[in-house]
Amino acid sequence: xxxxxxxxxxGLGNPGPDYAExxxxxxxxxxxxxxxxxxxxxxAESRFHGQVAVAREAGVTLLxxxxxxxxxxxxxxxxARYFKIPPEAILVVxxxxxxxxxxxxxKFAGGTGGHNGLKDITAHSGTANYWRLRIGIGHPGxxxxxxxxxxxxxxxxxGKAIEESIERALSLWPWIVRGDWAAATQRANTRxxxxxxxxxxxx
Numbered sequence: 001x002x003x004x005x006x007x008x009x010x011g012l013g014n015p016g017p018d019y020a021e022x023x024x025x026x027x028x029x030x031x032x033x034x035x036x037x038x039x040x041x042x043x044a045e046s047r048f049h050g051q052v053a054v055a056r057e058a059g060v061t062l063l064x065x066x067x068x069x070x071x072x073x074x075x076x077x078x079x080a081r082y083f084k085i086p087p088e089a090i091l092v093v094x095x096x097x098x099x100x101x102x103x104x105x106x107k108f109a110g111g112t113g114g115h116n117g118l119k120d121i122t123a124h125s126g127t128a129n130y131w132r133l134r135i136g137i138g139h140p141g142x143x144x145x146x147x148x149x150x151x152x153x154x155x156x157x158x159g160k161a162i163e164e165s166i167e168r169a170l171s172l173w174p175w176i177v178r179g180d181w182a183a184a185t186q187r188a189n190t191r192x193x194x195x196x197x198x199x200x201x202x203x
Contacts, residue, residue: 005179006131007033007089008061010076012117014042014151017068023162024069024150026135027117028097030166031062037170038062048082049075058177065117072117073124080125091131091176092121093169097146099136100163101154104169106133106188108181131181133188135165 012024012030019025031053036043040053040062049071053062061083065075080090088108094117099105109129112118122128138158141147155161168188173183 005177006060006091007083007085008063008076008080008091010063010065010072010090010092010121012069012092012094012115013064014068015064019151021153022049022151023137023154024095026137026162026166027093029162030093030133030135030169031064033166033170034173035062037173048079050079055127060177064162070120073120074099074121074196076121077124087125087127087130091133091136092118093133094118095137095150096134097137097139097150101138101158102165103136103138103191104165104188105136106131106172107182108132108183112115112171132196133169135162135169137162139143159200 009031011027013019013028014022014024035053035055038055038058040055042053042060042062042064045052048063049067050063050065055062061079063075064081065072067075076090080087093113096105098113098114110132110133111128112122118132139152139196140146153159156170172188174183175187
């Protein structure tokens with residue numbers, strides 16, 4: 001497992017205003033927040049089939065594929081090959097059905113979990129050996145409802161939980177950018193402690 005910092009951070013989602021607020025775009029939401037934190041701006045890059053932001057001080061490029069989810073690998077590998085970025089130096093951020101809203105998981109390699117974006121990236125790169133940051137969006141409880149579910153906005157309380165998880169994901173960046181994946185993984189995968197309840201002052 002590589003311990004170097006990422007050279008490319010990819011947020012997965014679908015382009016256009018019709019999809020902007022949907023659960024499937026959690027990866028885009030993270031990349032937008034990270035770009036803002038790093039003072040980087042996204043611009044359309046047709047040769048990379050996406051929107052690209054370069055954070056020079058951090059030594060990292062951010063990518064939001066504009067290919068639609070099931071063709072994400074086209075954009076990812078166009079950029080990775082151009083800049084000679086190996087798969088193990090790529091961090092892919094995506095929505096995760098198998099985690100509740102508010103949960104995060106950071107891991108290296110593994111399966112796709114049925115996620116069409118990951119499937120296409122793995123197919124185009126020829127390997128599963130890249131980092132993934134999974135942002136929980138919850139599951140509808142019925143496999144037949146998955147497509148409809150991911151293409152709709154989260155409910156209010158779910159949206160708040162997802163926003164909090166993205167803020168927590170941003171807090172991992174100092175470790176990720178140093179390549180301290182072990183520390184970042186431990187923090188990502190540890191459920192945050194619940195805030196202590198204040199005792200009532202009335203008896």
